[in-house]
Each structure stands twice: as C-alpha cells, then as structure tokens.
Amino acid sequence: MRAVSARSKCIASFPLSRLGHSTPISPHGPTTRPSSPPPPPPSLLDDFAEHCRRRDLPRAMKAMHAMQRLGIWADAITYSELVKCCVARGAVEEGKWVRKHVFSGGYQPKTFLLNVLLHMYVRFNLLRDAEALFDEMPDRNVVSWTTLISAYANKGMNDRALEFLILMLREGVCPNMYTYSSVLRACADLGVLRQLHSGIIKVGMECDDFVRSALIDNYSKWGELQDALDVFNEMVTKDLGVWNSIIGGFAQNSNGDEALEMYKCMKRAGFAPDQATLTSVLRASTALALLEVGRQVHVHVLKFDRDLILNNALLDMYCKCGSLEGANSVFSRMVERDVISWSTMIAGLAQNGCSLEAMRLFEQMKHSGMEPNYITMVGVLFACSHAGLVEDGLHYLQSMKRSFGIDPGREHYGCMVDLLGRAGKLDEAVKLINKMECEPDAVTWRTLLSACRVHRNSDLAIYAAKQVVKLDPDDAGTYILLSNIYANNQRWEEVTEIRRSMRVRGITKEPGCSWIEVNKKIHAFILGDDSHPQVDEIKRYLNQIVQRLMSIGYVPDTNFVLQDLEDEQREASLQYHSEKLAIAYGIMSLPREKTIMIRKNLRICGDCHTFTKLLAKMEQRIIVIRDPVRYHHFRDGACSCGDFW
DNA sequence: TTAGGGTTAG
Structure with missing residues (x-):
C-alpha cells in the first residue's frame, strides 16, 4: 500500500545524472504532486547508490526503506545494484524483499531488472522461484533464457537445459556465446556434444574463448583428448581459461607429461598461472610422483595461500609423492580445511604407513565438528587395514550408517576384505563378500586374490582369480598369476588352457x-x-x-x-x-x-x-x-x- | 543482466 501511494510523489528534483544514467525513476515517468511534503534531501538517492556500489547492504537497505517512506522510486539500474549487493552478501530475504517491492504498486520492472532477479534466484539456489519469475516475465530475452539454461547445466539437469535451448530457438530468440558455453556443459553424451559443436561452427560462435574452453573441457571429460587438442590448436590466440582447460584436460585424463608440457608452453606464451592452472599442474605432478616439480609449484601456490582447492591439491601432492613432512606442514598451516583436506590427510597417512596417526587424525576431525564423508571412511578403513585393526574396522563398517549416515559401498568392503585377508581370516573375507549389499567387482576379488597369494591358499586363489577374469577379462596379471598357481600344483592342462585363452584374446603382459x-x-x-x-x-x-x-x-x-x-x-x-x-x-x-x-x-x-x-x-x-x-x-x-x- | 578452467578413494 505504501508503495502505491508513494508512486505519486515527486522525485524529479533528484540529481539522477550524478548516478551516471538518466533512466526515469518509474517506467511511467516521474510524477509530481506540488502539494506533497518538501522533497527529501537530494543526497538520499546518491547515498543509496553509493551503498549499493560498495556492497554495504545494511546501509543500502536502510536508505531504501527511507526512500520508500518518502515515496521515492529508484530506477532499474539502481535496483539491480541493490540485487547484486544482496547476491554478494548472500542476503536471501533482502533479495526477496526487493523483488516484492519492485513488483508492487504498478511499477513494471524492465526485462533487464527481471533478469537480474532471475540470476539472484539461481545464485541462491532457488530454482523454483527462478522458474516462477521466468514464467511471469512478459518479455524474455537471450539473457533470461541463458540464465536458466546455465542453472540447469550447473545442476546436472542436462535434458532440461537442452530442452530450453530448443524452446528458445522455437520462440525465435537467438542463442549467443553465453548460451552455447552454458549448454555445452549439459551434454550427456558425446553425440550431443558433436552435434552442438557443428551447430556452433555453423553460427560462427566457435571463436569465443569461453565457447572454445567449454568445448575443450567437454571433449576432455569424454576422454576425447585429440578432439580437445584440435579445438585448442585451431585457436590463434588463447586466453588463460583456454590454457587451463587443456592443461586440466590432460591432467584429469592421466596424461601428466602432456599437462606439464602444455604448462611450459603456456608460460612461454607469457601467461602467469592462476589457481586453476596450479591445481592441474599439481595433479599432473602427483600422478607422475614428481616431488621436485611439486615443490617448485608450491612456491607459486604461496601467492594464493588462502585457496582451499589449491591447498588440498598441494596436500595430496605431498602425500602421494611420499613426503609426509611436506603434507603435515601444509595441513597445519591451512587457514581453512574442508572434508577433502581431512580425508586427503587421513588417507595420505594411511597409505604412507602411518595408520595409527591416520586414526588419531580421524578422531581429531570428528572432534573439530567436521562430518566425514564416503571417501573419509575409505581412508579410515584403509588405515585399520594397514594397522591390522580387525575389530576397529568391523566396528566402523557396521556403524558408519548409524553414526554418519553413510551406506558402506564397494570401496569400504574392499578395505575390509583386505583387512580380513591380511589377518589370514580368508573364510570371513569370503563371507563378507557374499554379504555385500552391492555387487563385488574385479577389484574386490583381486583383493581376496592377493590375500590368498600371501597365505598360499591355492583353491580359494583359483576361485577368486576366475571371478576377476569374469569381470575384467583383459587383466593379464590375473591370468599369469592363475597360470603360476596351476603350475605350482602341477596342473599342466589348466596352464596350457590359460596360455591358449590369453593368446586367443590377444592379452599380453604390460612390461614393467x-x-x-x-x-x-x-x-x-x-x-x-x-x-x-x-x-x-x-x-x-x-x-x-x-x-x-x-x-x-x-x-x-x-x-x-x-x-x-x-x-x-x-x-x-x-x-x-x-x-x-x-x-x-x-x-x-x-x-x-x-x-x-x-x-x-x-x-x-x-x-x-x-x-x-x-x-x-x-x-x-x-x-x-x-x-x-x-x-x-x-x-x-x-x-x-x-x-x- | 547471462558463460570457463581446479581438490579426496581400493
């Protein structure tokens, strides 16, 4: 009600030109009522704009309420600044209030402002509100469509994102590079990716760095590194994001050498690495166990010492390169730690033979209030396994659902099979495999096979090896192991049969x-x-x-x-x-x-x-x-x- | 007003 009456009040005397624009305050134009109370001090609207610019939400809201009391309407640009201020401050309620305010009293917000509000809902993860607003919008432009397509792609709602692309084309709205780079993330299969790629070339949008980056990233995700490299090589100039996409693509596909080579090329091209570059380079060094390269990268990381993801990657590098000293130093200096930091350190300690320290760290983690996740528990069970803590392992396996809401999966059972196997409890390991809620895979059986080899149980080893071969028919190591077990037991017919089936399948042992x-x-x-x-x-x-x-x-x-x-x-x-x-x-x-x-x-x-x-x-x-x-x-x-x- | 690249498991 206040807003409706406010609309009729005079704001014409405000120095809007000082805000850097001359948009009318109301879409209906400023109205004047000479008999109204004296106009507010001219600084009010300026102050409001300044608070918004500085992202000082409490002051901006205070100024907004004051203006509302005086019946003053700001323009769409100023309102959009306020919405951005709400987004920056994570202020959901204030954001919703702005929406209500601008929708009340006959004020007809422009598409531009509605897009900003739409974006606000997406940022606040309020997809239903965003959709409701989208439906209410009288005019939707490419930005409105792209905002929703991007939101769907980010949430993994791939079909919906593609459906919206088609709907927008039907409505005659032309996608732009923002739309394409968003929708590319929603390719649920390689066929769709290739189709979109051809479409992008047809409309001439492949030159945009963001679109190229999305193409490289998606081809890499599908393991199609040659396609990714082709897109990369077609570009005359590349920005840092594109370099990061190709380096990340190689690093994530276990092509550490190429990732490091690309990193060198990037530096030669005059780019300074940022957090994403360094994270990928660390991942490549980790995969190749290059501790010295990792240490050199650490020097650059110091510039971004508050970046959690980068610190986690650094921690992992030290753990996987066998330097617990380095890992402990990074972990103790981290200003912020998330579940990944703790899980990495717990698994790192366990893998490097410090199981008891890993268990102690797990206790410390719980004490700090950090909730463990699925992967943390894999590390904890791995630690139990290496320390031979059968009872603790069984306790965690049985209690993880109750204590942390985590259903035990293959990886957890795998650790337990390893733990029981180590302890020579092979029958119990088999019983556990038979009791698993999920289907055992080749890794599960291979774990049992290792235990059989150590404890020299040929019969069970043969059984386990046969299960491995069924699930992973190309695993040369298992064939050879099985053949050797038969040979040790003088079962020559079986030896011949295995060698024959390896020949038929073309399986050869990878050289060490x-x-x-x-x-x-x-x-x-x-x-x-x-x-x-x-x-x-x-x-x-x-x-x-x-x-x-x-x-x-x-x-x-x-x-x-x-x-x-x-x-x-x-x-x-x-x-x-x-x-x-x-x-x-x-x-x-x-x-x-x-x-x-x-x-x-x-x-x-x-x-x-x-x-x-x-x-x-x-x-x-x-x-x-x-x-x-x-x-x-x-x-x-x-x-x-x-x-x- | 709309878009990118990065971290933990047996």
Whole structure:
C-alpha cells in the first residue's frame, strides 16, 4: 500500500545524472504532486547508490526503506545494484524483499531488472522461484533464457537445459556465446556434444574463448583428448581459461607429461598461472610422483595461500609423492580445511604407513565438528587395514550408517576384505563378500586374490582369480598369476588352457616400467629396454649391489618370475626388474640424504620387495616405491606395507 | 543482466 501511494510523489528534483544514467525513476515517468511534503534531501538517492556500489547492504537497505517512506522510486539500474549487493552478501530475504517491492504498486520492472532477479534466484539456489519469475516475465530475452539454461547445466539437469535451448530457438530468440558455453556443459553424451559443436561452427560462435574452453573441457571429460587438442590448436590466440582447460584436460585424463608440457608452453606464451592452472599442474605432478616439480609449484601456490582447492591439491601432492613432512606442514598451516583436506590427510597417512596417526587424525576431525564423508571412511578403513585393526574396522563398517549416515559401498568392503585377508581370516573375507549389499567387482576379488597369494591358499586363489577374469577379462596379471598357481600344483592342462585363452584374446603382459626423478628430469626404466644412456654403468652397479646383498644373505626368489624360464635365466630376469634399475640409478645419482622415490606401473614383486628392504638397510637409505595400489616406504630393513600387498 | 578452467578413494 505504501508503495502505491508513494508512486505519486515527486522525485524529479533528484540529481539522477550524478548516478551516471538518466533512466526515469518509474517506467511511467516521474510524477509530481506540488502539494506533497518538501522533497527529501537530494543526497538520499546518491547515498543509496553509493551503498549499493560498495556492497554495504545494511546501509543500502536502510536508505531504501527511507526512500520508500518518502515515496521515492529508484530506477532499474539502481535496483539491480541493490540485487547484486544482496547476491554478494548472500542476503536471501533482502533479495526477496526487493523483488516484492519492485513488483508492487504498478511499477513494471524492465526485462533487464527481471533478469537480474532471475540470476539472484539461481545464485541462491532457488530454482523454483527462478522458474516462477521466468514464467511471469512478459518479455524474455537471450539473457533470461541463458540464465536458466546455465542453472540447469550447473545442476546436472542436462535434458532440461537442452530442452530450453530448443524452446528458445522455437520462440525465435537467438542463442549467443553465453548460451552455447552454458549448454555445452549439459551434454550427456558425446553425440550431443558433436552435434552442438557443428551447430556452433555453423553460427560462427566457435571463436569465443569461453565457447572454445567449454568445448575443450567437454571433449576432455569424454576422454576425447585429440578432439580437445584440435579445438585448442585451431585457436590463434588463447586466453588463460583456454590454457587451463587443456592443461586440466590432460591432467584429469592421466596424461601428466602432456599437462606439464602444455604448462611450459603456456608460460612461454607469457601467461602467469592462476589457481586453476596450479591445481592441474599439481595433479599432473602427483600422478607422475614428481616431488621436485611439486615443490617448485608450491612456491607459486604461496601467492594464493588462502585457496582451499589449491591447498588440498598441494596436500595430496605431498602425500602421494611420499613426503609426509611436506603434507603435515601444509595441513597445519591451512587457514581453512574442508572434508577433502581431512580425508586427503587421513588417507595420505594411511597409505604412507602411518595408520595409527591416520586414526588419531580421524578422531581429531570428528572432534573439530567436521562430518566425514564416503571417501573419509575409505581412508579410515584403509588405515585399520594397514594397522591390522580387525575389530576397529568391523566396528566402523557396521556403524558408519548409524553414526554418519553413510551406506558402506564397494570401496569400504574392499578395505575390509583386505583387512580380513591380511589377518589370514580368508573364510570371513569370503563371507563378507557374499554379504555385500552391492555387487563385488574385479577389484574386490583381486583383493581376496592377493590375500590368498600371501597365505598360499591355492583353491580359494583359483576361485577368486576366475571371478576377476569374469569381470575384467583383459587383466593379464590375473591370468599369469592363475597360470603360476596351476603350475605350482602341477596342473599342466589348466596352464596350457590359460596360455591358449590369453593368446586367443590377444592379452599380453604390460612390461614393467619404473620412473625416477633425478635433477628435475624423469628417467624411465622398462623391462628388457636398454635405451637409457647409462644403462651399462647402472647394470654394473646393480650387479655389485646384488653381490654385496647376497654376501649378507639375500637369495633371489624366482617364484615371482611370471615366465617359463630356466632357473638361471629366471634369476637374470629378476635382476633387471625395472625398479631395481631405477633404485640403482637413484643410489648412484642422488645424495645420501635424499629419499629415493620410484613410481611403478605394475605391482612390485616379492623379490624386488625383499631386495629393497635389505638394500635400504645396507645403504642406510629411505626408498619409496609407489605402485598402482600401494606405497612402500623402505627403511632400516622393513617396509611400511608390513609385507602384505 | 547471462558463460570457463581446479581438490579426496581400493
């Protein structure tokens, strides 16, 4: 009511020109009522605009109420500033009040202001309100449509986003680059992405950096890196976002080398990395276990030391590169920690052989009031598993639903199978698999298989291996393991059958490969490949090491050779396993105080494990080997995995 | 007034 009467009051004397525009205050134009009370001080509207500009919401609202009492209407631009102020301050109620206010009293807000309100609802995650407003709008322009399409895409409502694109085209509204870059995020399959890409080329919108960035990002998400690279290479000039898209694409698709190469190109092109660049570069360094590269990136991270995502990535890098010292330092200095920070640190401690510290940190996390999530619990159970805490593990598995509302999934059961398997409780592990609410997958069975191998239970191992092969028919390691178990039991017919089925399926064992970073360079050692320039020197040095180790009791264990070779050849084959060459090179090249960090593509074999334990003791070195599943910290003749992997 | 790129798991 107040607003209706207010409309008739005079505002013509206000110095609107000082606001930088001359839009009328009401769509009906200013009205004058000479007999009304004296006009308010001219500063009121200016003050209001200034408060909005400064995002000082309490003062802006106070000025707004004062103006309302005096019957003054601001213009659409000023109202939009107030709405933006509400968005910036997260002030939902004030935002809704503005909407009510501008809709009352016959004031007909312009599409421009309604779009701002629409955007406000989207930002406040009030999609239903946004839709209701959209339906009420007398005129919807490309911005109105794009605001909703973008909201649907962000919420994963892909069909709805695409449906709106079609509706808008039917209504004769032309999409712009904002629309395309939004709708590209809603491609639920590669076919739709390719269709949209052709459409974008037809209308000539592929030159926009945001559209290109969205195309690169989406092709990367579908694993189509060549397409992503084609889009990238077609561009003459690229902005930082586009560089970040391609670097992120490579990093997320386990192409760390290419990601780091692109990062170098980006710097050569004159761009300074931002938080997103550094996060992706850290991810690439993490995947490649390049601690020194990660440390160099850390220097740049200091500029963005309050960025949570970046700090989490840094934390993960230190954990996965085997530097708990670095991880602890980052974790303790973080000004803000979320569930990902805690989960990363808990899993990192557990993976690096500090299970009890991981459990303590979990208690600290709960004490801090942070709610654990699905992934946190995987880390906690992993820690229980590595510390052999069967009772604790079972307790957490049974209570996680009740305590934290988390349904145990495959990953949690996997940790438990590992835990029971480690403890030699193979029957209980099988019972647990049979009791799982979700279907066991190849990983579950492979975990049981590992336990059977350690505890030398051939029958169950054969059963588990058959389950793995059923679910993952291309897993060469399992075929070979199964074949060796049969061979050890003199079941030659089965051995022949397995070898035949491997031939038929074209399955070959991936050669073992180990990487080590020396002087900021990555050195790769591949089984049977002598291309390293110092290979002869390294082999000579390795032979000396083996001789010295044998003199103190090391006996090569040929059981781990997965080939049909005579004993002597078997030993020779073992001697040049890629990790042994990498370790020898590390000892030759790195100063004594440096940890020798090796990354492997395959699981470490038992012989290399024994060899490394003894070597770490003999040379008084710390050696870390990260295989695809576990971390092995060798120190003083022992390994953090407790000889179970 | 509408659009991008980044973090945790066995």
